[in-house]
Amino acid sequence: MSTNAYAYYPGCTLHSTAKEYDVSARAVCEKLGVGLEELKDWTCCGASSAHTTNEMLAITLPARDLRTAEKMGKPLAVACAMCFNRLKVTEHELADKAKLDAVKALVGEDFSNTAEVVHLLQILYERRKTMVVSKPLKGLKVASYYGCMLVRPYEITKFDDPENPQMMDKLMVTLGAQPLDWDFKTACCGASLPLTRRDIVLKLSHRLLVQAQQLGADCLAVACPMCQFNLDAYQEAINQEFGSKIKIPILYFTQLAGLAMGLSPHQLHLDKHIVDPMPALKNKGLA
């Protein structure tokens, strides 16, 4: 980490369904003195829709944003794990000159594929030793949920240990919380299937929420808007389907960081969650 000025790629959800992620990320970065300059005229990264339909489309959409970041001359900070994954894959694919040329022709501009793509979790993790934690999250048991997209494929994302990652857990320690040692850190939540195959999302999300509950988690910390949505919005449906009694708030790691750094629940949009986090936080005297 040699810079504090990043270009910022919010991705589609951060301006809509994951607004709280965007707000909390910006607030925390401001506190840390990290500048986030949003990319001008950014395009959707394509997410699952693009890469399941058309290979060229799947790399050109993110390439356009890589080009913008390269022009800005700053490393590109990404919040959503899927966007991060797509941008990283694109970066990897464009090492092939033929593909790069084809993409450049479609984008209509020359660029060199030199933009550096970094996830917000990495940015916070690298600065954890100098963070000012004025309200440590003492006694809060957090299950760090990384999801699939950050850590896989390992050769492309090169993000932490793919089986037992530690970045978010170590960050939680800095924030004064107690990370749980659990086996579902990178297990899939059902991804983009809630509308088409709801049964799969319910099954997978149920499995990992049950594990977290068994270990006594007060909340889950997540780094992906899709995961947050699946795990948060469907807890009722899961309970109905499986007869379970799960009620675990799903918070973005940036929201937890913000709380620990003294920002208010209101500032961090903690009211935007379906499973209300306030009871759990109040229970531990943290809000």
Added chain:
Amino acid sequence: MARVGVFICYCGANIGGTINIDKVLEAAKKMPMVAFVDANKYTCSEPGQLSVRDAIVKNRLNRVVIGNCSPRMHENTFRKTVAQAGLNPYLLEIANLREHCSWVHGNNKDSATDKAIELVRMAVAKVGRDEALFPKRFGLTKRALVIGGGIAGIQAALDIANSGHEVVLVEREPTVGGRMAQLDKTFPTLDCSACILTPKMVDVAQHPKITLLTCAEVEEVKGFVGNFEVKIKQKARYVDLKKCTACGDCTKGCPVEVPSEFNMELGKRKAIYIPFPQAVPNKFVIDKRETPPCKTTCPIHMDVQGYLALIANGKFKEAYELIRRTNTLPSVLGRVCYHPCEQACKRGYVDQPLSICSLKRFASDQYDIDSLPVPEITKTGKRVAVIGAGPAGLTAAHDLALAGHQVTIFEALPEPGGMVRVGIPEYRMPRDILSKDIQYIQKLGVEIITNARVGEKPKLVELQKLFDAILMASGAHNSLKLNVPGEESEGVFHGVDFLRAVNLGQKADIGQRVAVIGGGNTAIDAARVARRLGSTVTIVYRRGRDEMPANETEILAAEEEGIEIMLLAAPTKVIAEGGKVKAIECVRMKLGTPDASGRPRPEPIAGSEFKLDVDTVIPALGQAPNLVFAKDLNVAVSGKGTVKVDEASLATNIQGVFACGDAVTGPLMVVDAMASGRKAAGSIDAYLKGEPLPTTAEPKAEAKKPSEEEIEALKEEYPEMPRLKMAEMPAEKRIKSFAEVELGFTPEQAQEEAKRCLACGVCSECRECERLCQAGAIDHSMKDEVLTYQIGSIVVATGYKTSDPKAYGEFGYGRLPDVVTGLQLERLLSASGPTSGEVLRPSDGKHPHTVVFISCVGSRDELKGHAYCSKFCCMYMAKQAIMLKEHDPHVQCYIFYIDIRAGGKDFDEFSRRAQQEYGTLWLRGRVSKLYQDGDKVMVCGEDSLIGRPVEIAADLVVLATAAEPNEGAAHLAQTLKVSYDTNNFFIEAHPKLRPVETQTDGIFLAGSCVGPRDIPESVAQGGAAAAKVAALFSQEFLTSDPMVSSIDQAKCSGCLLCQDVCPFSAIESQKLRDGRTVSVTNESLCKGCGLCVAACRFGAANLRGFTQQQLLAEVVSLWQ
């Protein structure tokens, strides 16, 4: 004139199918020197060889070229053929028309034929310049070396020995047996592994022709087949094999427990142990690693780890006795030592160092020294005078008394103890405890005369007449002056003098407002004493807090007692009124560049003077020795005012006079003085016995700082457990008296604190085993030895280990307790294992009901593990499934497999039996994840035959890990100069036809060091290797390959560059009669690699059979 015969082989269709043989023959006829050409379908066959022989004789050929397959195949064959026809076998050349031509250019027949013609042309040009070569003969030693005492090595050793030859069997572990000894039962017979193995182990130990070396490793191998010289490092066992009866008394008393390697870390063993009950040799061995850093750093090298282990085990008396072995004043050091051991303690890298000093005090407090027996001493009749009854003098006296000499100590002060008595205040070192320690030394026969100041009465000269040796241990009691105006005023009371007065119960009047100048222990001591006498005290120190030399705990205690510490200030003047101190003028200091001591030089800040109103000034700037009395004998004194001594022996310039302690070094710590006294005693003892004095000084003891990786590993292994804080008297209470401030540990606290010790050296040298061994078999002073053997042939049988499954994070090995490896399950099944043969889950000790095996963890995996298959896992999983069911009929086993490899005899039937008779379910698919769910391990896998994911709630999961070559295999291969592959397996000479030979003559292979092998294969190979050795030894002499380097001494310039480049050290120097030095080849060592030929700039070196002229001729022939 060369008459060359050219014989082209069709090799069936191998060559003939691609190359136009007729064309080649036509071309060959026209080549120079060719007298005869012929072609043959299968030249290597009997009729083929016969036709070559006939042709040679009939056509009077004197050179032969065969155009056929690679020389690696048949060069030797045709050398024999040619020899049978009466020619020297080295007048033959092979043109490789197959591997180098027809097999690689199959799609271009015309070019292949052209190339074949060129190859033949080159061979003809070369053979024309061939010379007859004659192999040399050399002798051989008929003794074999077998490296590795597993089943392959054992079999090889027995077979060689039974064929009548001597064998040296070297095994790295304390016992033979290898992996087979760890197995419970063996497939497919379900024989008890130990039952079939141990008779062979015993045979190997008892065979008259076998020398069994355990705890031994091959260090160096020089030489060549028949004439190897092997150096073997025999590691010290610390147990005498001849005396040990394996009774086990020692192990009961050993306080150190570490994970057992034999039980794959599922159980524990002691530092003195036998790996398993049937071990051969059935003798104990002590696991001693490096000397722990605490012992290394301690100036008197106390057995720190030892007494900590004893305290942890509640053996306080034994702890005290161990402490006394090296420490003559344990109650003292337990209170006042500056404990360098704690700074070096590795625990400090995990959380905090052990409270070694306080634990030593605890052990000393438990024992009443008055009841310590006095040993029997044989008097020598020699008399020694010791000047000074401080810690240096007392320690020296103690040692000398035990050595039998009569010691008299002359102490100037009214009481013995030196600085410990008169410098250190009572609240740190209670008087009576110190006196008791000193009284014991007197019980040894040491006489202490107090109030006897040497120099006044008696004089040094008198002592020289009355005593056989003198030891000057007078310490450093002179206080250094402040050197400011007004220093002589009343009220300036030097710290050393002040403390002495208080400690001796003399008058020590000080005022109400005291300034102590200085930052060392003396300053703190003086300050805290003054406080107790009721004064307000300010310490004035010229540098910063970090630079204060006093103990941190002392500084904190002083602050707690209300003593103010004024930093970065120094006095410039003492202001007196009527001759009495009224105030001191000070100046503020700033820290500048470091001085000689490494600390920043204090520099006064101009214009910052200020006054401090005080009525007493106590300077405590340091001490110096008082050596006025030394002038009597002209003992040399250094410029610094200390006694000049020889660093190694502590002898002064006057014969019979020695010096030690602060008198020599200037003020150091108590333990340093004691170390010095001990050293002096050793020298004096030698001197009195007429032995030579030591000439080399002991190097400064410094413990190595552990590497980053080591610290990470320590942090991972040991959870944080902070150091126990010593209970102290509260500050307000303690300033009212001189009662001891630190209150000591309770026995429970001491044990808990001592248990934090990491046992860095494993064996702590506590000597309990020695004490308990009735056979006197323990010898901690044993050293490693190097044994040299002359060896004729070597068999490598170093075996395998299993891979670490931590690379597969998805299986949670190391995190989930009920996930074990195959070898670990073997130990659980084994009656001699950590659970005595009950298969119990590591997590809760319950019997598992559902056991899931996962195959190929680390094998058949190019990405994360090894590409190869480990061969025997499919079989042992079937075996383990059967055995689990035999142990408990309610068990259900599942095996996730890719294939079932059961190719050996009775193997498939066995595997099927596990399915059909024992209900084992084989599921064809891989496992993606294991996770903990309550007390079950959930196995998420797939059954690819029904195309569905499968999730099993297992009680125990067994990972079939890969077989890898044992640790150090690559290094051994390099030592032997034998080839090994990228997996570190040894490479055999030919995988099909020469499975137990290497490319190196005389070195053979057997067992899993070559590739994963099961027991029947390993035994067979051991026997095969033995047969090769026997064949070698059946000859009276061996012949060497004549294609070696030869140096033309007329051309050799003596630059010896060839010697530098030769990897086999085969070139030696020779001095000719005309004085020139030239190179000469040792033909038995030379392997014909040709590096010397390339290196020689004078063309003096040439390779017979591949001379430079021949190679040039080959190249030139291509232009014809």
